[in-house]
Amino acid sequence: MEKSITIQITELIARDFGLEAGPEPLTEEDLFNLLANEVAYMIEHRLDFLLSLMYRLDVKEQLIREALAPDAPEMANIGLARLILQRQKDRIYTKMKYKQAPLEDEEDRF
Numbered sequence: 001m002e003k004s005i006t007i008q009i010t011e012l013i014a015r016d017f018g019l020e021a022g023p024e025p026l027t028e029e030d031l032f033n034l035l036a037n038e039v040a041y042m043i044e045h046r047l048d049f050l051l052s053l054m055y056r057l058d059v060k061e062q063l064i065r066e067a068l069a070p071d072a073p074e075m076a077n078i079g080l081a082r083l084i085l086q087r088q089k090d091r092i093y094t095k096m097k098y099k100q101a102p103l104e105d106e107e108d109r110f
Contacts, residue, residue: 006031009088016053032085039084040077050080059083 006028013019013031017038026034042050054064060083066072067079074082 005089005092008092009085012088012091013084016057028085032081035084036077036081039080040075043077043080054080054084057084057087059087 004025007025009028010026010031013035017035019034019038039050051064055061063083064080067074067083068076072079
């Protein structure tokens with residue numbers, strides 16, 4: 001059985017941001033709060049690394065600029081955390097949509 005979407009997102013974000021979620025599965029809200037706190041720390045202490053990570057995660061540059069703008073509707077860490085969470089969801093949904101069946105072994109075909 002496939003893992004839930006939230007567990008998959010948690011694993012991706014934990015891997016990319018070096019976070020430890022603990023033994024209990026996180027709710028999406030808990031994951032968001034954990035991520036927002038980590039992003040806030042990174043904005044203050046490791047902004048270059050954060051921006052590099054956002055690039056690797058393929059978050060659209062224009063959306064990042066909007067989230068970091070002084071007139072943004074929410075705090076920068078909240079806006080960036082939303083973008084990261086949404087991007088990871090999109091990645092998982094895309095993988096699910098285009099998932100291929102396992103290939104047969106050559107020996108089994110004959």
